[in-house]
Amino acid sequence: xxxxxxxxxxxxxxxxxxxxxxxxxxxxxxxxxxxxxxxxxxxxxxxxxxxxxxxxxxxxxxxxxxxxxxxxxxxxxxxxxxxxxxxxxxxxxxxxxxxxxxxxxxxxxxxxxxxxxxxxxxxxxxxxxxxxxxxxxxxxxxxxxxxxxxxxxxxxxxxxxxxxxxxxxxxxxxxxxxxxxxxxxxxxxxxxxxxxxxxxxxxxxxxxxxxxxxxxxxxxxxxxxxxxxxxxxxxxxxxxxxxxxxxxxxxxxxxxxxxxxxxxxxxxxxxxxxxxxxxxxxxxxxxxxxxxxxxxxxxxxxxxxxxxxxxxxxxxxxxxxxxxxxxxxxxxxxxxxxxxxxxxxxxxxxx
Amino acid sequence: xxxxxxxxxxxxxxxxxxxxxxxxxxxxxxxxxxxxxxxxxxxxxxxxxxxxxxxxxxxxxxxxxxxxxxxxxxxxxxxxxxxxxxxxxxxxxxxxxxxxxxxxxxxxxxxxxxxxxxxxxxxxxxxxxxxxxxxxxxxxxxxxxxxxxxxxxxxxxxxxxxxxxxxxxxxxxxxxxxxxxxxxxxxxxxxxxxxxxxxxxxxxxxxxxxxxxxxxxxxxxxxxxxxxxxxxxxxxxxxxxxxxxxxxxxxxxxxxxxxxxxxxxxxxxxxxxxxxxxxxxxxxxxxxxxxxxxxxxxxxxxxxxxxxxxxxxxxxxxxxxxxxxxxxxxxx
Numbered sequence: 001x002x003x004x005x006x007x008x009x010x011x012x013x014x015x016x017x018x019x020x021x022x023x024x025x026x027x028x029x030x031x032x033x034x035x036x037x038x039x040x041x042x043x044x045x046x047x048x049x050x051x052x053x054x055x056x057x058x059x060x061x062x063x064x065x066x067x068x069x070x071x072x073x074x075x076x077x078x079x080x081x082x083x084x085x086x087x088x089x090x091x092x093x094x095x096x097x098x099x100x101x102x103x104x105x106x107x108x109x110x111x112x113x114x115x116x117x118x119x120x121x122x123x124x125x126x127x128x129x130x131x132x133x134x135x136x137x138x139x140x141x142x143x144x145x146x147x148x149x150x151x152x153x154x155x156x157x158x159x160x161x162x163x164x165x166x167x168x169x170x171x172x173x174x175x176x177x178x179x180x181x182x183x184x185x186x187x188x189x190x191x192x193x194x195x196x197x198x199x200x201x202x203x204x205x206x207x208x209x210x211x212x213x214x215x216x217x218x219x220x221x222x223x224x225x226x227x228x229x230x231x232x233x234x235x236x237x238x239x240x241x242x243x244x245x246x247x248x249x250x251x252x253x254x255x256x257x258x259x260x261x262x263x264x265x266x267x268x269x270x271x272x273x274x275x276x277x278x279x280x281x282x283x284x285x286x287x288x289x290x291x292x293x294x295x296x297x298x299x300x301x302x303x304x305x306x307x308x309x310x311x312x313x314x315x316x317x318x319x320x321x322x323x324x325x326x327x328x329x330x331x332x333x334x335x336x337x338x339x340x341x342x343x344x345x346x347x348x349x350x351x
Numbered sequence: 352x353x354x355x356x357x358x359x360x361x362x363x364x365x366x367x368x369x370x371x372x373x374x375x376x377x378x379x380x381x382x383x384x385x386x387x388x389x390x391x392x393x394x395x396x397x398x399x400x401x402x403x404x405x406x407x408x409x410x411x412x413x414x415x416x417x418x419x420x421x422x423x424x425x426x427x428x429x430x431x432x433x434x435x436x437x438x439x440x441x442x443x444x445x446x447x448x449x450x451x452x453x454x455x456x457x458x459x460x461x462x463x464x465x466x467x468x469x470x471x472x473x474x475x476x477x478x479x480x481x482x483x484x485x486x487x488x489x490x491x492x493x494x495x496x497x498x499x500x501x502x503x504x505x506x507x508x509x510x511x512x513x514x515x516x517x518x519x520x521x522x523x524x525x526x527x528x529x530x531x532x533x534x535x536x537x538x539x540x541x542x543x544x545x546x547x548x549x550x551x552x553x554x555x556x557x558x559x560x561x562x563x564x565x566x567x568x569x570x571x572x573x574x575x576x577x578x579x580x581x582x583x584x585x586x587x588x589x590x591x592x593x594x595x596x597x598x599x600x601x602x603x604x605x606x607x608x609x610x611x612x613x614x615x616x617x618x619x620x621x622x623x624x625x626x627x628x629x630x631x632x633x634x635x636x637x638x639x640x641x642x643x644x645x646x647x648x649x650x651x652x653x654x655x656x657x658x659x660x661x662x663x664x665x666x667x668x669x670x671x672x673x674x675x676x677x678x679x680x681x682x683x
Contacts, residue, residue, distance in 0.1 A: 067637035093640060161528060166613030166630075168430075168638025191431035194638040202530050202624050203613025205634060212498045212609075213530065217506070 037071020037084025086170025166203025554588030
């Protein structure tokens with residue numbers, strides 16, 4: 001007992017000693033960076049912040065997950081050093097920013113269709129089916145369209161009840177963007193966005209709200225983000241992609257989706273990757289972004305931010321799969337590096 | 352000038368009399384300081400309220416300009432097309448709160464009568480304590496209970512029974528999904544019940560024992576005693592308790608959001624999903640980016656302000672009436 005206490009004291013003392021003497025390359029006053037935005041990448045960003053502080057103890061990063069909308073508002077008003085958003089800012093929003101903002105993709109997420117059918121697993125859904133369900137055209141599990149897509153499954157006869165996110169969210173934005181892309185009827189009647197007027201169903205707040213409502217209601221179906229679904233152990237559907245293959249959502253199939261569109265991504269890296277080509281690509285996926293001003297007002301803070309982002313898109317990517325985020329495809333790394341090299345302060349590049 | 356006698360004092364202490372007259376030269380410095388401090392506190396509250404109102408009107412200007420009075424009656428809420436109307440949320444707020452009152456008030460008054468009049472002495476304190484403890488449960492816990500216990504129970508047991516017995520009424524039509532207006536109203540009822548019950552109990556306890564003794568002496572039964580001696584004198588206080596409960600019901604956000612189904616629709620059926628002003632603001636404010644969208648959400652806040660104010664004024668008028676009808680003990 002005494003021995004182990006003494007031992008742990010020694011360990012603490014040693015580790016504290018290590019902390020207090022940073023590597024020779026980095027020294028000086030602490031630099032504090034403020035960030036705010038999307039809730040979806042929060043687990044990944046907080047892991048990054050903790051890991052990065054071990055590498056560079058001067059840099060204190062405080063990330064507040066207040067939602068993409070709040071992140072965009074705060075970076076536009078320059079109340080934070082970087083913003084974060086699941087969906088890229090649109091032209092209108094960029095126009096309101098006081099200076100040029102760059103979009104840095106940091107990781108990928110996906111949206112899964114989850115359902116509660118006791119005894120049924122491996123449900124397969126085509127794009128047309130998902131659109132028809134969320135448009136309210138299919139309201140029974142006995143619908144012949146569902147049976148046709150799932151020849152081997154024994155489906156119940158009860159009503160099919162839809163659950164959607166009632167709070168504005170990047171998850172809804174990605175999901176409705178997918179529906180708008182694969183279904184002209186959805187695009188015309190509903191459209192896409194963080195909050196939309198769903199034709200049918202019940203709304204629940206947050207991923208946990210949707211999951212809770214689905215768990216409590218047999219026969220219901222809804223959508224949540226991949227990382228949440230994996231960690232909560234929810235049943236999810238295989239979704240048919242553009243190559244007509246049924247693909248399960250996973251870190252690999254999401255990465256494949258990003259790789260499939262890597263060549264067609266525009267210069268500003270603002271892109272939607274829903275419904276990509278590629279036989280093993282999962283079709284309901286998206287990048288999540290960090291937003292920063294190309295011209296940083298403060299050279300010291302700007303340099304710290306640039307170095308952190310550089311680390312995040314390289315070493316930081318190794319931490320992503322463990323938290324159920326898909327890492328950036330290698331094909332994109334060079335282009336994001338070029339983006340980060342645009343960061344400057346008072347005309348001098350920061351990297 | 353002479354020192355104020357007891358009658359003057361009472362007149363001065365009623366809100367109708369001007370206290371400036373009383374803070375005249377004859378009052379000492381301590382009294383005047385006390386009056387000044389108290390007045391400052393009172394006006395501070397009013398100023399904060401006015402400031403909030405002004406700020407909310409300012410934040411919702413572009414929505415007010417765009418939609419005008421139509422905002423109140425428009426039934427569509429479509430952020431994608433930037434078409435905003437408050438009617439479904441105003442409807443949801445008022446109906447869920449009134450439903451909660453309709454369920455909670457009879458039960459709460461029953462609880463209060465039991466605790467104040469009927470329960471054996473050894474039970475009164477612990478039972479009152481438990482009732483008050485209910486008020487301390489965080490609303491998210493009520494919400495979780497609503498999602499996993501109340502909603503499935505409503506869906507499998509209550510709603511089929513209601514539909515079978517009263518399905519011909521439009522209030523009990525449509526598919527039974529558990530989540531919806533009925534669940535929202537029930538959760539609110541459970542949440543406001545302890546407030547109404549404990550305040551009502553205090554008011555009833557404050558009714559002088561001599562009234563009860565008089566009723567009993569005239570040969571009244573226990574029930575008749577409550578009916579003729581206690582309730583008439585506690586009425587004003589009970590209405591006050593109901594207003595407190597109503598205030599909580601109107602503003603409650605988390606628990607309601609978790610069970611009401613969050614659909615911006617007006618439906619006659621209590622089984623149908625709905626949404627309230629507070630729930631839609633909580634749901635959509637964080638991710639709203641366009642100016643008009645934010646302004647419309649702020650205007651919903653303004654609507655909540657207005658609905659609360661109107662219902663409170665209505666309730667106060669009611670208290671005034673009841674109070675005049677039954678002179679005697681005033682509480683609450």
